[in-house]
Amino acid sequence: MTIGSDLEVVDMDVVLDLRGLDALIRVLAQDGRVVVGPVLRDDAITLAELGSADDLPGGWGVETGPGHYRVRRREDEAVFGHSAGPQSWKRFLHPPRRALLSSDGTGFHAAPESPVSYAFFGVRPCDLAAITKLRQVVGGPAPFVVAAQCTEPGEVCFCSSMGCGPGAGSGYDIALTERVDGDGHRFLATSGTEEGAAVLTRVPSRPAARHDVELADRDVAAAAGRMGRSMPEVDLRDLLAANRDSAHWEAVAERCLTCGNCTMVCPTCFCVSVEDRTDLDGNAERAQRWASCFEIDFSYLHGGAVRTSGASRYRQWMTHKLGTWHDQFGTSGCVGCGRCIAWCPAGIDITEEAAALARTGGGRP
Amino acid sequence: MPTIAVWKFTSCDGCQLTLLDCEDELLPLADQVHIAHFLEVTGASEPGPYDISIVEGSVTTPEEAERIRWIREQSAMLVVVGACATSGGVQALRNFADVDEFRSIVYASPEHISALDTSTPISAHVAVDHELRGCPIDRGQLLEVITALLAGRAPDLPDTSVCTDCKRRGLTCVMVSRGTPCLGPVTHAGCGALCPAVDRGCYGCFGPMTRPNAPALVPLLKRTGMSDDELELVFRTFNANAEWT
Amino acid sequence: MTSWVPTPCRVVERTVETHDCVTLTLRPVTGSLPAFRPGQFAMLYAHGVGEIPISVSGIPADGTLVHTVRAVGAVSRALHDAAPGTVIGVRGPFGTAWRLDGVEDLLVVAGGIGLAPLRPVLGHPSRRTVLVAGARTPEDLLYAGDLLALSDVDVVLTVDRGGHDWHGRVGFVTEPLASIPLDPERTTALLCGPEPMMRFCARTLLGRGVPAGNIQVSLERSMQCGIGLCGHCQLGPLLVCRDGPVTGYPEAEPLLLAKEL
C-alpha cells in the first residue's frame, strides 16, 4: 500500500452520490481492508467497522461544549455533519493495549504484528493532521485514508487556528466534501494519491463540474470562520516556556480532576506504560497500555512521584501539547479538534487557559 | 512451595469468593502454592509462618484487633483485599453514628453484642504490603497480585482514575454525553470501568484514588442533578471511611 | 516493534560492590551489541520482573557490557540477585554520552550510585582527572579499592556518616569542591547524583569560575522504553532517554530549578 501522504497529487475530481459512497466502502473492504468510520452508538458518534454506507450516522449531528456532548437529529441526512467524537483514530493506530513481547526466561520474542490493514473513512482534517503527528512518534503501517473535509465545525473546534483545518491538508488518499441541498446529497471526491485515484475509478461517479468544486471550496472556507474557538495568536511554545512558574497553574488545578480524560481522548497523546505479566508456568509477557501524564505514578522515580500536585500535572500536559512538542518533534502536539474540551468532565478549555496565560504575560521570571 | 493463607475479618465473603471465581486458574494455582489456611474452602488449617497472607474484612471487634497483629507477625507478605480491609467497608458507616443505637435497632438485647465503635481498615492496625481496592475486588487484579508475588515482581495496580480505564475501553463518558453523575474522575481504577459500561455512573466502590480532587467534582455532580443529600450519601457508602477529600 | 525486544545476554561475572550494589558483566548469548559510550545506558530486563534503565559502568574491549546495579525495588533487586549464568535482556545503547572531546582537566563529581556511569571516563592517561565521590557511609562507597589504585586520578572520597575506622572526609561533596585546586577555564566537570546534589555542586563550580558550558550533568526520569515512545522521561523540552541523560548544565539548570517538572 502506498503511504497516504503527499506523494503525488492526481487531479481528477469526481462526484459521488450515496450509492457511490456505499460502493467506495465496499471497494475498500473488498481489497482486504478493515474499513473504520463514524457510527452512532451509545449516544455518541464513535468509530467502528463499517459494512456499508447505512452504518454511517446519516442525519445525526452533535452539540458540543466544555464538558458537554449530545447527539442531535439534523435537518438533513448528512453523514459527516458532526464534529469530533469521543474516539479518535489513535485507537487503531496505537491501540489502548498492545502486546510487545514474550519471554520464557532465556529467549525474547516480539509479539506478532497486527495483520489488519485499515481504511479510515471520514477522517476530519484535524484528525488527518493528528494521524500524521501520531505516526511521526509511534510509526506503524500507513492506513488508507478517506478524509471528509469539514464544513460544519463544532462549538469546541479550533483547528483553523492550529493550521490543521477545515480543509484537508496532506496525508489523504481520497478527500470528500459533503453537500446536501436542493440538488441532492453528494460528495465531491478528490484523490490525493495514485492509489486513491485508482480506487475512485472503481466506484460509480460523475465528473466534477467547476461549480461542484467552487461550492465545496466555499463551504470549507466558510467553515473556517465558524470555529467555536481559537487559540491566542502568540508563539505558544514561548508562552508556555515562559510560564513554567505561573501562578495560573494553581488556578487550573482547582478545577482539574486529574482524571486523565483529556489525554485519553486526545488524538495525538501517545504516552504508554509498560506492564509485565507472568503466568503460573513461568512465562512472562510485556505489553504497553495508554498512560496519562495525569496519573500520579506516571512520573514515579524510586522514592516517589515527581509530579504530585494537580498543578504540575496539568502544566505538563498543556506545556507538552502546545510547547515542548515543538522541541521534541518539530511541530505542535495539538490539532484543534476540541476533544479535550468536550470530554473534560470539568469543561477545562485549553484555549481559554492559553489565553489566560497570554493575558498574564510571561509569568514570573 | 510458597504457603498462602486467606483470612476473614468483618466482611461479606465476596472478596474471598473472588479467588474461587478464578475458575480457570484455581486448580493450576493450587498446584503452585500450598494453601495453609482458607476456612471457606478447607478445614485443614496449619500454623504459620505464611509466605503470603490475604486478608479480607475490617476490624470491628477487640478479638479481630488482636488477631490481625498475630497474622502480621506470621506473614512475610500481607495483602489486604477489598473495601472492608482497605477502608473499613460499608460497616464503617457506624463510624459516623451512635453504635449503641445501631445495636438496639438490630438486637433485642443489645448488651450482649460486643462490637467496637468503629470499623477500621487493616492498615490502621498493622503494616500492609499491598492493597487491593474494590467492593468487591477485581478478579484480574487478584490474579495479578498473586502471580506478581510468585514471580517476585511489583504488582501492577495503577493508582489512577476510573476514567482512564473507561477511556481505554472505548466507552462514551456518561457524565459528558448524558449528564449522568459519575464518581469515576476521583475513584481509584481497578474495576475496568464496570458502571459506565452499563450506562451507570461510577459509585465509587474502589474508593478514592490518591489526591482525588473531589471538591472540583462536587459542583459537576450537582450540575448533573445530585442533591446535597445524595452527594453526602454517595461518598458515604462502601468506602465511607476513606479520604475522599 | 523489534526495538522493544531485548538481546539475551548472560551474566558472566558478578562482583559484590557494597551491601546493596553489584557489578554484572554481561555477554550476548549470540552475536554482539553495538558499542556503548560512557554515559549511555541500557534497558536491562529481568525475566518476568521488569525492565529498567541502567548505565554502563565499564566498557571492556571484549564485547562484554558492565553494569553496576543498586537494589532499590523489584527489578533492580532481581538484577542484583542475578547469579552468573542468568540470562538478562539488554536493549541499547540509549541516550547521550559524556562529551569528552578536547577536554583538558576533568573533574568528576559523583554521589552514591551516580559513580557508576562515570567510572568509564576515569583513568584516561592523557588528561588530569580529579574525582570527588560521596556516599552515605564508608560501606556504601563504590569501587573504593579500585579507585585508590588508579594512578592518573586524584581521588577525594567523602561520606555523610563516618565510622571508627574511617579516616577520610565527612560531609557533602560540595565541600571539597569549594577548596580543591582547579583551573576554572580548563576544567570540564561531569556531575552525576541526586538532583539537589548536582545543583549545589554546579553552583559551587560556577562560583569558582567554571563556565556553565563546561559542566555536564546526567539526568534521571522514569523510563519505560528508552526509545522516546513512552513519554515518561519528559523533563520540560527533553525526552531524557533521547536528549539525555547527559545534558549541558545551561540547558539543565532551569529544568532542575522548576518545581515538580
Next chain:
Amino acid sequence: MTHRANRTLQVAGLARVEGEGALHVRTTGGRVDEVRLDIYEPPRFFEAFLRGRNFREPPDITARICGICPVAYQMSACQAIEDACGVRVGGQLRALRRLLYCGEWISSHALHVYLLHAPDFLGFPDGIALAAADRATVERGLRLKKAGNRIMDLVGGRAIHPVNVRVGGFYRVPAPEELRGLTGTLREALYDALATAEWVAGFEFPDLDVPHDLLALREDDGYPLDRGTPHVSTGIDFPVSEFGDHVVEHQVPHSTALHARLDDRVFLVGPLARYSLNSDRLSLIAREAAAAVGLGTVCRNPFKSIVVRAVEIVYAIEEALSIIDSYERPEVPCVEVHPRAGTGHGATEAPRGLLYHRYDLGADGRVLAADIVPPTAQNQTAIEDDVTRVVRAHQHLDDHALQSLCEQTIRNHDPCISCSAHFLDFSREGT
C-alpha cells in the same frame, strides 16, 4: 473412650461455610443436652444504617450483606421497594431479573456442591484434595460455576455485587445478540449439570428424615426464584406482606443469636423445602433428571439436599436458555419508580432459601426502617435440630467421626453466616 456418655464436641471454626461460625455439642448419659450453632461473625448493622438512606440504595447496599448471594439481596430489596412504591416489574425486565438470578443459582450451587459439600461424602478434606484425586470432576464443577458467573457478568455487569441492578429494572439492558452469546456455554453446562446430578446421586446418604415444616415460595409460572407466595408444607399460604406475622424471630436464653419460628414451629427453608413444595413446577429436563436420580416429589433427607441442588442447577440452566431464547430488548431499561410513604415487602428464593426484606419509606423516599430475614437465620433452629438427631443416632461414632458428621449435617444447609444482618453470638461454653 469413644462411647463415653458425657462428652462435649467443639468445632471452633466451621470450614466450608460462608462466614464464620462454630458448633458446640454437649451430651450427658447418652442424652443430647445442648446443640448450638454459634455465629461469631461480627455484626455489621445493615438494618441500622439503611435508615435514612435513599430508597434507590438498598439493592446495592444490601448486596454487601453477602458476597455469595448478592443477587438474592438485590432482588428481594428491589421487590420490597417497588412494592412500597406500587410498582410491579414484569415482561422482559422481569425475565432478565430471573436470568440474572439463574446465574447466581448456578454459580452458588456449583460452588457448594463441588467445593464445599461433595468432599464430605467422598472423604476428602476439601475440594482441592478432591481435585488432586479427580481433577476432571472438579473441573466440571468449576466450568458450571463459570457458566453461572458469565450470566451474572453479562446481565449484572459483575458476578459479585452486580452493578447493573436498580429499583425498577436495570441501568442497561443487553441486546439479544449479547445474550445469545451465552447459549453455547449454557448448552454445554446443561450436560455438565446432568452429569453432576448423576454423580451426586451416587453418594451414600446417612438416614435422616426431618419432620420440620417446609417453607418456600410458590408461583404459577415455574419453579420459584424471583417471586411467589410463601407456602408451607402444612398447606397454608400467606401473602409476603404477612411474613412477619408468621415467621417470628426471637432470642433464645443460652445465646444471643436470633432464632426464627414459623407459627411457633421449627421450620426449614432452602432447596429441600423449595423442591418438596414445587417439584411439579420443574422444567422438563430438570424433572426428568430428578426422576432419573430417584428423587421423589418430596425430599426430607437434608443429606440429599446436594442432589436437589444438582437438579436445581439443571433447572436454572434450562430456564436461562429459555429466557434467552424468547428475549427481546425491552424499550426502556427500567420502569420509573417514584417514592411514596408506605411499607413494602419482598421475598425471593436465594440459593439457600427464602430471603425476606421489608422497608418502611417516607414520602421523600428515605428508608425509615428495614427488616431483613435471611435464610440461614430462619434455618438455624432446624440445623441445630438436625445435629441433635444426628448425634443421637450416631452415639457410637468416635469424636472425630461424629464431629465430621455434625459438620456435614450443617453443610447440608449451605449456611451462609455472612448474611449476618441479624445474628451473632460470642458466648461459648469453654469445655
